[in-house]
Amino acid sequence: MIEAVVVAGQDGEVxxxxYDDKVVIVTDHDNGVIVVAGYDDKAMVVASYNSAMFFYN
Incomplete structure (x- = not known):
């Protein structure tokens, strides 16, 4: 089941x-690093650098 969907653009829009009333916190730092925390204390970091996307979970 999908807990959260994060879409990051080059202009820093997020x-x-x-879903399911889970808490999602998004922090945008210098329009480059986006940290998403939530869903049973798990954390997912989505880093965008020069149009490249990296996903850590």
Missing amino acids: MVVS
């Missing part, structure tokens, strides 16, 4: 969609 769209977060959460």
Whole structure:
């Protein structure tokens, strides 16, 4: 089941969609690093650098 969907653009725009009333926190630092924390204390970091996307979970 999908807990959260994060879409990051080059201009630093962020769209977060959460499901099942889970808590999702999004922090945008210098329009480069986006940290998403939530869903049973698990954390997912989405880092964008020069249009490249890296996902850590």
